[in-house]
Amino acid sequence: MRTTKDRIRHTLGFEVIGLMIFVPLASLISGFDGQLVGSMAVVGSIIAMLWNYFYNWMFDQVLLKLRGKVDKTVLLRILHAFLFEAGLLSLYLPMIAWYLQISLWSAFVMGVSMATFYLVYAFFYNWIYDKVFPVLKVDFSSHYKSKA
Secondary structure: OOOHHHHHHHHHHHHHHHHHHHHHHHHHHHOOOHHHHHHHHHHHHHHHHHHHHHHHHHHHHHHHHHHOOOOOOHHHHHHHHHHHHHHHHHHHHHHHHHHHOOOHHHHHHHHHHHHHHHHHHHHHHHHHHHHHOOOOOOOOHHHHOOOO
16 A cells, blocks of 8 residues: 555656646647646646545445445446546536637547546556555455464
8 A cells, every 4th residue: 555645746746747748748739828728737637636536535425325335346447437537527628618718619629638648648657656666565464364
């Protein structure tokens, strides 16, 4: 298990490095000013962190009520990820459209592009993070053996 300090380092590193890569790339591709894209991306990052907390809490509450447990099958994990992204986009799209003065369709395309970037980025970030800051392996098997 990772410590709280490690989880904070992981989250802050993820957000800061992600923004450092995403903002210039998005500015280059979209043609929007880097400051404009940067402001939008920072707000999006904050929205995503808050949504992550509340969404996961709500999802677990629904699972507890419907199933009596919070463990997820592969199908539930796919549904969980899809609903998370759909909820995040619905929160974020109106802000993108308003802030950049673009249509909702253009904001949708931009939001999906951003989600795709972060999906790929998250894969590589977490892979590298686990190599640089490995979790110490602890053998808990003796702790769980019955004392007969």
